[in-house]
Amino acid sequence: MDSPSDRFHQQLSQMCPFELYRSLPDSNPSSHRFSPGSLSSHPLFSPLMHPNSASQRWGSFRQRQGLFPGLLVDDDVSEEDVFGKREFAVGAMGSSQRCPGERGQGSCPDPGDWGQDFARVKRLRMDSAARSEEETRREGKRGRKSTASVRMDERKAAEQANRRESREGRKRQRQELKLQLEETRGKLLELQHKVWKVYGGQADDEKGGEDGPINLDEVAEMFSDSDDPLIGSGFSPPRCSSKKPNETNGNAGMFPETSVDLDLELNGDQVWLGCSLVRGEWESAEGGQKFAQALKQELANVVAQVIDRVVRHYAESDPSAVTSTAVPQETSMTLDLNPDRRPRIYVAEQVEALPLITKSPQDKRAPIAQSVHKDLLLPQANPSLAPLPQPPLPALLPPRSKEHFLPSYPPDNPVPLPLLHYTMQNLFTRSLSSLPLHKNCLSESFMDFRSHNSAFPPLPLLGQLDPSPSDRAREGGMRGGGAGVVDGGDAALYLAAGSSQEGLSPCHLKKAKLMFFHTRYPSSSTLKTYFPDVKFNRCVTSQLIKWFSNFREFFYIQMERFARQAAREGLASARESALHLGRDTELYRILNMHYNKSNDYQVSACMCTCVKARVVRVTSQLCV
């Protein structure tokens, strides 16, 4: 989905939060190809489909082939339209440098709002806690008072009145607390909604209008592959609000744990908010206290969980935001006590990705202070590598100004804080590190994507990771490439952190294929950024470029093939809604086979939508 995953260029984005959505106006492919600055401007979405400089080349490609003569400009414009405006409701046409941030007006909560929301919720939490404490103290006083009243008959009447009063007071307080809880719940839902809106909403909205042939079932199927919508497509709306209480015991949804609580209703004799009190029981004075306690606890828990989750999700999109705060780590340690709640994807990632980062299991929950030691394990601390720019110490929840991207991590496997420095590229790395072959192929230097400029594929586009055991087994047999290609499996063994390998491994080929879904025409600097573990020379660069040339060729050929077929079938004039591009289609199969052979990624719906949009256009052009 559209996630903020493409916000990588800090400075640009600080000036204009959605700068990254700006399409490249560059009309000079070669000038841009080697311009590092251009990397930051790549649109977030659909690397595969998006007309970064590729459009022109695609046009030239077609022109040379004589496939679609005279359609170059048109293609670019329309593609811009499709992927710039339709997909993101933005799109800088031509050289207009309009700040795409405009798009965020109204639909995208301002970072400031976020801070305010968090502050409000935090305040509510503190208020409720303080209130409950106060109430507890009062209750205690009352208790003492009532025992005294037993001894003093003359004060009985007054005491009874007092008790009535206090009962009413308790009632009032209960009401207040209830109201507060309701308010908080509303706030939480609002927060959830905002989270969803920010990280999944826009594309989802557009998807609704765009989907057409990618019917709901299909989309649902695609989504269903993801346990965590943020990890996966990111499109899924928060499910907790629509789930029934008895369905919320799983870990699905954006706020799995939260949803459990939030969906429990205040009705009937149901256990209320898990405090083991049923209605009526807490009507008594003792129950009231119990209720107040439970309410306090529950309220605090719910709020804490939601806040933590929001923070975590926030952190996932903005690692620098929490680099100096203990929030994610702390919450991970305090809240995620049940490992079973971890989504499946986390399990896969934990065994695959984390060992590369944290070598000792007990370190996973190490206090912050210990994270210093982990620096040694991080590329950042590698003396042979350029130091990672340290972001300024942010406030607890700074405005969404930093454009790094944090690899999401298992909730109960907090990453060491230095890892939070990882940028967007780390997301990609994380994805790759979950590939079956990463264990052998990803050195630490390999994971060191620290360039803040380069545009890495948005994870959501790549879709849901779902490496299967069979894939891993299969991966072992990946054949080696040409002359400069060394065996990927062994290569990493000789790759000390910070060292570069001379040749390109099958891992690099695979990575390049995935990379192709983001950049069809990578510049040499991009390549260097993407392959930090490769010692670049003329030969290696040429080979990589050749790879991409081959990728393009194959991709365009398939595109054209599919488009021609569709045209033959009379779909040319038909609206795009008539064009079906699901997982069962040939194009999908072929492309997936070629670029995602081991199904390292579940192709997200947006990918299909993007491909479809392009095919539709090509098809219609074919039939003109």
Next chain:
DNA sequence: CACCCGCCTG
């Protein structure tokens, strides 16, 4: 001249 591209071929 170096570099990259698309295209063709194997």
Next chain:
DNA sequence: CAGGCGGGTG
């Protein structure tokens, strides 16, 4: 996927 080729560009 690589090699070779011709072409374009700076």
